[in-house]
Amino acid sequence: xxxxxxxxxPKLIRxxxxxxRRLADPDRHYRIMEVCGGxxxxxYRHGIKNxxxxxxELIHGPGCPVCVLPMGRIDDGLSLxxxxxxxxxxxxxMMRVPGTRGSPLEYQARGADVRMVYSPLxxxxxxxxxxxxxxxxxxxxxxxxxxxxxxxxxxxxxxxxKNFSVFCNHVLIVPAIRAILDSPDMRLDGFIGPGHVSxxxxxxxxxxxxxxxxxxxxxxGFEPLDILQSLIMILRQLKEGRAEVENQYSRVVPxxxxxxxxxxxxxxxxxxxxxxxxxxxxxxxxxxxLSAAYAEWDAEVRFELPGVRVTDPKAAQCGEVLKGVLKPxxxxxxxxECTPEHPxxxxxxxxxxxxxxxxxxxxxxxxxxx
Amino acid sequence: MATVPSVIxxxxxxxxxxxxxxxxxxRRLIEGLFLxxxxxxxxxxxxxxxxxxAGGLRLAVTTDAFVVKPLRFPGxxxxxxxxxxxxxxxxxAGARPLGLVAAFIIEAxxxxxxxxxxxxxxxxxxxxxxVAVVGGDTKVVEHGKADGLYxxxxxxxxxDPRVRLGAGEVRPGDRILVSGxxxxxxxxxxxxxxxxDLEADxxxxxxxxxxxxxxxxxxxAPGLRWMRDPTxxxxxxxxxxxARDARVGIVLYEEAVPVRDAVRxxxxxxxxxxxxxxxxxxxxxxxxxxxxxxxxxxxxGVPGGELAAIIGEVRAEPAGVLLAVTSYGGSRVVDxxxxxxxxxxx
Numbered sequence: 001x002x003x004x005x006x007x008x009x010p011k012l013i014r015x016x017x018x019x020x021r022r023l024a025d026p027d028r029h030y031r032i033m034e035v036c037g038g039x040x041x042x043x044y045r046h047g048i049k050n051x052x053x054x055x056x057e058l059i060h061g062p063g064c065p066v067c068v069l070p071m072g073r074i075d076d077g078l079s080l081x082x083x084x085x086x087x088x089x090x091x092x093x094m095m096r097v098p099g100t101r102g103s104p105l106e107y108q109a110r111g112a113d114v115r116m117v118y119s120p121l122x123x124x125x126x127x128x129x130x131x132x133x134x135x136x137x138x139x140x141x142x143x144x145x146x147x148x149x150x151x152x153x154x155x156x157x158x159x160x161x162k163n164f165s166v167f168c169n170h171v172l173i174v175p176a177i178r179a180i181l182d183s184p185d186m187r188l189d190g191f192i193g194p195g196h197v198s199x200x201x202x203x204x205x206x207x208x209x210x211x212x213x214x215x216x217x218x219x220x221g222f223e224p225l226d227i228l229q230s231l232i233m234i235l236r237q238l239k240e241g242r243a244e245v246e247n248q249y250s251r252v253v254p255x256x257x258x259x260x261x262x263x264x265x266x267x268x269x270x271x272x273x274x275x276x277x278x279x280x281x282x283x284x285x286x287x288x289x290l291s292a293a294y295a296e297w298d299a300e301v302r303f304e305l306p307g308v309r310v311t312d313p314k315a316a317q318c319g320e321v322l323k324g325v326l327k328p329x330x331x332x333x334x335x336x337e338c339t340p341e342h343p344x345x346x347x348x349x350x351x352x353x354x355x356x357x358x359x360x361x362x363x364x365x366x367x368x369x370x
Numbered sequence: 371m372a373t374v375p376s377v378i379x380x381x382x383x384x385x386x387x388x389x390x391x392x393x394x395x396x397r398r399l400i401e402g403l404f405l406x407x408x409x410x411x412x413x414x415x416x417x418x419x420x421x422x423x424a425g426g427l428r429l430a431v432t433t434d435a436f437v438v439k440p441l442r443f444p445g446x447x448x449x450x451x452x453x454x455x456x457x458x459x460x461x462x463a464g465a466r467p468l469g470l471v472a473a474f475i476i477e478a479x480x481x482x483x484x485x486x487x488x489x490x491x492x493x494x495x496x497x498x499x500x501v502a503v504v505g506g507d508t509k510v511v512e513h514g515k516a517d518g519l520y521x522x523x524x525x526x527x528x529x530d531p532r533v534r535l536g537a538g539e540v541r542p543g544d545r546i547l548v549s550g551x552x553x554x555x556x557x558x559x560x561x562x563x564x565x566x567d568l569e570a571d572x573x574x575x576x577x578x579x580x581x582x583x584x585x586x587x588x589x590x591a592p593g594l595r596w597m598r599d600p601t602x603x604x605x606x607x608x609x610x611x612x613a614r615d616a617r618v619g620i621v622l623y624e625e626a627v628p629v630r631d632a633v634r635x636x637x638x639x640x641x642x643x644x645x646x647x648x649x650x651x652x653x654x655x656x657x658x659x660x661x662x663x664x665x666x667x668x669x670x671g672v673p674g675g676e677l678a679a680i681i682g683e684v685r686a687e688p689a690g691v692l693l694a695v696t697s698y699g700g701s702r703v704v705d706x707x708x709x710x711x712x713x714x715x716x
Contacts, residue, residue: 004638
């Protein structure tokens with residue numbers, strides 16, 4: 001398969017892994033964060049860790065949109081699913097994420113009209129096909145999915161579809177990286193930069209990481225060879241004392257991003273003054289809401305929502321894991337109360353969550369002494 | 371240190387769709403509820419088909435209910451599935467099918483032509499599989515209570531006297547064989563639902579596997595240990611169950627598993643893993659290494675079996691775990707599935 005096979009070529013991968021080992025200073029310990037949940041998943045899925053020397057530690061970052069969403073927001077969205085006449089729509093990613101009284105799939109089993117969609121446009125089509133129902137789209141994601149929500153809303157307005165609304169939970173990657181860099185317990189040497197997000201925002205927004213914090217960041221693709229090449233680029237920067245933004249994923253990511261997508265976002269969204277992130281707390285200007293021009297399609301404006309803050313179970317240490325302070329298996333609940341089947345924290349729900357990835361791909365092997 | 375087998379209990383407050391997905395919750399339902407309540411030695415095997423001895427003969431019995439949306443999809447339909455699914459469960463027990471009975475649960479309002487099409491599809495499939503439908507039952511339920519048509523079939527077959535199959539027969543060193551590319555059926559049905567703007571030149575692989583099994587038994591019966599068709603839950607679920615039941619480790623050579631490009635592509639786009647996607651016309655076999663080459667030759671020699679491959683091996687450790695390894699040295703645990711695979715978008 002083109003664009004996949006060449007990045008999984010065993011010979012190239014072995015050579016890249018060798019180069020990583022050659023560049024890594026044996027007297028130094030490297031802590032490198034992959035910001036994006038897609039990278040976390042790929043790292044476990046392809047067993048990248050086996051290829052790295054032990055002094056390169058990969059820290060899993062906050063880039064899993066399902067994982068950073070506080071439970072109160074999930075409850076707010078699901079409160080609409082229970083209303084008579086409503087159709088609740090969400091991506092597959094959301095369907096097993098637990099709210100206080102269960103996940104969207106469990107609401108569905110109890111009789112709520114919950115439907116999985118592959119695009120917000122599918123939700124809009126449902127609204128057109130069911131004019132006597134209210135169709136709500138539970139929007140999640142970083143800048144990767146925000147443009148598709150924006151374009152859908154522009155279309156809803158153009159077509160005058162009134163029984164469609166969006167419960168907006170889009171968040172922004174840069175404020176989250178900044179929060180991590182400002183966190184006092186954070187010691188990082190560099191970043192594997194998000195790939196999909198950067199197709200939209202480009203590489204320029206990361207310049208503060210190099211300029212103000214003196215850390216290298218390399219925007220990376222998702223195949224094993226991509227990730228190893230990005231590590232090589234980071235190690236070279238560290239070795240040469242450079243801190244720059246570099247683009248390994250240039251086959252997909254333009255330096256300036258996707259201007260059409262950014263324009264659509266600017267038309268439809270505005271910044272929230274602050275937004276709560278699970279594990280990271282309140283971060284100012286870190287999330288999007290619909291602008292006043294789109295209030296008619298804003299579920300938060302149109303419907304009364306409980307708006308109750310739900311704190312995570314005390315023992316769950318999602319925050320520490322999200323910031324990379326703890327490894328998933330160092331959380332007190334990991335693989336005990338909290339498993340992929342009965343997740344307590346959201347990091348265990350999404351396959352891009354650090355805990356679920358660790359559980360699926362590492363924990364069981366470790367448990368049998370491998 | 372002695373290991374104490376864990377006691378599985380079913381105390382879930384309500385049945386969810388996940389209990390039918392073939393993963394951990396299904397296992398909990400079966401082993402936590404049905405198995406202890408109906409306890410007997412044959413059931414305890416949890417094989418695809420139960421083997422009963424009578425008059426010196428070994429009879430395999432199996433039943434399967436088919437619920438599929440849409441009823442028709444490229445390469446097949448529920449009627450064909452209902453025949454092939456059941457005769458394949460017999461085949462992987464080493465049994466030649468003797469006869470099928472079928473129960474139809476029909477939703478009021480189903481067009482007569484749709485029902486006729488499925489019954490005729492069953493007739494064609496039965497002829498191809500060399501089996502007769504010798505009995506049946508029909509029930510009609512209210513409109514809105516079923517997705518048009520559900521079909522349950524029960525099959526009886528005669529087990530080949532040359533084979534003795536079971537997880538207990540599996541030994542470290544044995545090889546894992548698959549009869550062909552995996553995941554065609556699952557991805558075809560997913561795309562046929564039309565919810566995705568994805569098109570692929572792909573057909574369900576639904577077909578009877580008995581001809582392959584027959585060739586395999588002929589060539590390698592003394593070395594044949596275990597067989598299963600990787601339907602719901604895919605190769606990953608079938609081999610996880612084997613690893614657990616046989617208390618062995620199973621290593622898959624990731625690149626050796628045959629997967630069509632269209633299936634791989636769809637999986638890449640949707641964030642799915644082909645190892646978890648259902649096939650309806652393939653089977654997995656565990657074979658003594660001394661018979662592995664002969665087994666592979668035999669399956670490849672049957673038309674439609676050209677892409678059969680040896681995809682892994684059985685090891686003593688880590689017991690109970692399925693690992694996938696890549697030729698560049700990466701490895702990962704391939705766990706049981708939790709619920710149906712859901713596409714990842716964001």
